[in-house]
Amino acid sequence: MTGTAPTASRTLRPPPGYRLAATIRPLTFSPYDPCARIVDDTLWWATRTPAGPGTLALHGTGSELRADGYGPGGDWLVAHADAVAGLRDDLTGFADLARSHPVVARLAARHAGLRMPATGLVFPRVLRAVFEQKVTGKEAYRAYAATVRHFAAPAPGPVSLLLPPEPAAVAATPYWVFHPFGVEQRRAETLRRAAAVADRLERCADSAEATRRLTAVAGIGVWTAAEVVRVAYGDADAVSVGDYHVPNTVAWALAGEPRGDDARLLELLEPFRGHRGRVCRLLEVAGVQAPKFGPRAPIRSFARF
Structure with missing residues (x-):
């Protein structure tokens, strides 16, 4: 923990009814x-920002x-704080679309203070999304947290936090290092490949370009790309096609x-x-869940392999 005094500060004025916790929940x-x-x-x-941690x-x-x-990247973060807080989120046209379905209309009214955050940073989201591929939430979090703690870079500021690992360090780490974290070779190699081109991923002009570059990385498909751009770019239309639950x-x-399957998902969201991602x-946020049938997916371990 370093630098307990802010390097930059800014006051933002959100719209009436704005909900901070719900909006920024995807960042945690x-x-x-x-x-x-x-x-x-x-x-x-x-x-980690373009200006530093x-x-x-x-x-x-x-x-x-x-x-x-706080820290070398504090100025950059404060300059982008309105986007991170979802205050650049463009809801143009959504009210009219929402009225086309009673459930969406009701949820849009109930959660009118919800916004889509946009961090402007791609690789930290890639780190999480790759670990979430085709595993349970517990497995994904375990892998993510263990990886962050393995690289153990303290973050600046008065709260004890760690920084996401540097892409170069991830790219240089052999895949088998991730095995004790519950990550098999396929996901570990996908993450290493993405880390090796992280600079190019961070230089994308928009969500569409980022999606093209992400899906060009072996092991990253439309689901992972959508999970990344929805938060990195605040893409309100990004749909996680291929998700187990959505x-x-x-x-x-x-x-x-x-x-429902992916075809039905896209059909229902087309209006x-x-x-669609919104x-x-x-x-x-509303906690809507389809009825559950069958056993839960087991939590696996790759530590011995």
Whole structure:
């Protein structure tokens, strides 16, 4: 922990009814995320920026948000704090689209203060998304947290957090180092390949270009790319095609069908094009779940391999 005084600060004025905690929840992996924490309506988020490592604190204070940045990347984070807080989120046209379905209309009204955050940073999200590929949430978090702690780079600021690992360090790490973290060779090699081209991924002009570059990396498909650009770019239309739960959730919420496939997912979301990812996020925040059938997926271990 270094640098307890902010290097930069800024006051933001969100719209009436804005909900900070719900908006920035996608920036945290769990309440125990080593890189991020929400405490008393304050987000503490440690990351690596183009200007260097930094920590951003977003404090809710009545009708205002105070953004404090720490470390070499503090200025960069404060300059982008409105995007991180979802205040650059463009809801143009969504109100009209939402009225086309009673469930979406009701959720849009109930969660009107929800915004889509945009971090402007790709690789930290790639790190998480690759670990989430085709495993349970517990497995993914275990791998993510263990990897962050393996590289163990302290973040600046008054709160004890760790920085995500540097892409160069990840690219140079043999795949078998990740095995004790519960990561098999396939995901470890995918992460290493993405880390090797992280500079190119960070230089994308928009979500579409980032999606093209991401899916050009072997092991990264449309699901992983959508998980990345929805948060890195605040892409409100990004749909996680190939997800285990999302097609069922959308089919249940919008059509009363307990199961759905990717084709049905896209069919039901088509009327909301431009905001399809926003609809999925609303369903997630509202806790909508399709009926569950069958056993849960087992948690596996690769530590012995």
